Amino acid sequence: MGVNSSSQRLRTALSLKGRSSEKRKILVLGCMGAGKTTLCRMIAKAANAHLPPARLYKHTIENNLLELFKVKYKCCYHVVFSDRRNNDDLEILSVFRHKEDLHSTSIAAIKRLLKSNLYIEIMKEKGRILELPYNAPYYIQNAERILDPKFEPTDADMCAVYSQTVGANYKSIDMGVVTYEVLELPGHHIFRRIWADFFDNTTVIIFVIDLSDLCRQAFYNKGHLQDKVRTILLSVVMNRLLNKTAFILLFNKRDLLEEIGMTFNFQQLGAGIKTWEGAEKWYMDQCMSAIPPTNPVYSHSMSLTKKPDMNTTLFESLEKIFQFNTRSIDLE
Ligand SMILES: Nc1nc2c(ncn2[C@@H]2O[C@H](COP(=O)(O)OP(=O)(O)OP(=O)(O)O)[C@@H](O)[C@H]2O)c(=O)[nH]1
Ligand SMILES: [Mg+2]
Incomplete structure (x- = not known):
């Protein structure tokens, strides 16, 4: 459309x-x-009404990505992964408080976790589907770009973001x-x-x-x-x-x-x-x-x-x- x-x-x-x-x-x-803010944003856009500039979404989008790993940590803190490094990385992210820029240690931890088959391992161990944050697959697919220090939110990013x-x-x-x-x-x-x-x-x-x-x-x-x-x-x-x-x-x-x-x-x-x-x-x-x-x-x-x-x-x-x-x- x-x-x-x-x-x-x-x-x-x-x-x-x-x-x-x-x-x-x-x-x-x-x-x-349910999608109320998403809808209001789309109505405002179609009516050419004023919308906040894209850069104001950056911090929330990064936090949404971090949240993905924090939720994983909460769900599986007692699971011992075949790669012990996964536990350490999840631990790093669980205590990280995102204030201004993403910390290089956290970026490295996310990148390592993305390369691992962590999801499959957790599901196997827990035997159930995890309740993941909204649009988890979108964040996984776009993580590399979001983690880039020069990241500028796109329209699709602003649609995928969640903030209560x-x-x-x-x-x-x-x-x-x-x-x-x-x-x-x-x-x-x-x-x-x-x-x-x-x-x-x-x-x-x-x-x-x-x-x-x-x-x-x-x-x-x-x-x-x-x-x-x-x-x-x-x-x-x-x-x-x-x-x-x-x-x-x-x-x-x-x-x-x-x-x-x-x-x-x-x-x-x-x-x-x-x-x-x-x-x-x-x-x-x-x-x-x-x-x-x-x-x-x-x-x-x-x-x-x-x-x-x-x-x-x-x-x-x-x-x-x-x-x-x-x-x-x-x-x-
Ligand atoms: N996959 C998918 N995700 C959607 C769709 N519509 C909205 N979302 C996502 O659902 C999440 C919640 O959307 P919001 O619009 O913030 O929800 P809300 O109703 O305003 O929620 P509250 O303000 O907490 O009451 C966001 O991450 C959106 O990107 C859709 O059609 N498909
Ligand atoms: Mg809302």
């Missing part, structure tokens, strides 16, 4: 006539790590007569308690859902992850401040569902579901059924980082919602 065609589509969606100095609020909600949103991530998109306020609220449960404080006058809620949850064993522990997203969604839609709000359910990380789902056992879901496509449909139906018939709702399944086909999906829905909204305002 070219940025220009995205910009055009988003501008069409947003450029409907409004009253002078009218504000329209788009609230972006969803669980932790604290407070609110706010973008104001000025279209002349109408200003769109895009507000992401953090997904951690501590912050979910205060979501409702931000519900008044919301035109659209974009609720982002991580499809790759379907490939996590925790999803199949009844009452835990499986019902979590639907329960959160239900508590949102039941709020009376949102009885006229339109919903867009954005099922994200389809790339991961497809990749991991190829070999995952979905029969645990029951209802004869065997494929990742079947699981996806089941999940989408479950979540859609949480929205009352009185609220306009659209749903889309996509991968924000791999194939962000927002032209035919998200922006189309926004266009329809704003058209409907403008008509109902005119009728009043």
Whole structure:
């Protein structure tokens, strides 16, 4: 998807006539790590709104890479590797605090670990798949470049990065007569308690859902992850401040569902579901059924980082919602 065609589509969606100095609020909600910040960044980019310069992402990207090895260390500190050097290297990284520049000792340790077959060894020893930080394979593939002292973050790096949103991530998109306020609220449960404080006058809620949850064993522990997203969604839609709000359910990380789902056992879901496509449909139906018939709702399944086909999906829905909204305002 070219940025220009995205910009055009988003501008069409947003450029409907409004009253002078009218504000329209788009609230972006969803669980932790679902992809809300990634989405807001893409909307801002398509709207040519101001984005922080790439160099400001450098430190966080390096920390994401380091985190990969810190998690490994926590998961396997008692495992004795065939190459004892691996333990020493993991130990070096576990105590390293990244302040300004990556230390040469840490860079050397990461490079050695990357050359080893550490992942395979850990999985063999532990007999289970590790919970790795978001986009671990991306960081492994791009580690050499990220470790280079002259490293400059690319667009793809900024898409892959994860840093938990604290407070609110706010973008104001000025279209002349109408200003769109895009507000992401953090997904951690501590912050979910205060979501409702931000519900008044919301035109659209974009609720982002991580499809790759379907490939996590925790999803199949009844009452835990499986019902979590639907329960959160239900508590949102039941709020009376949102009885006229339109919903867009954005099922994200389809790339991961497809990749991991190829070999995952979905029969645990029951209802004869065997494929990742079947699981996806089941999940989408479950979540859609949480929205009352009185609220306009659209749903889309996509991968924000791999194939962000927002032209035919998200922006189309926004266009329809704003058209409907403008008509109902005119009728009043
Ligand atoms: N593989 C894959 N990764 C994605 C996709 N969308 C987002 N991510 C990654 O998922 C991680 C979390 O994304 P964020 O957008 O920061 O998540 P968030 O919903 O804002 O999370 P909180 O702010 O903690 O509530 C990041 O590392 C993203 O790069 C996708 O479609 N596919
Ligand atoms: Mg966020």
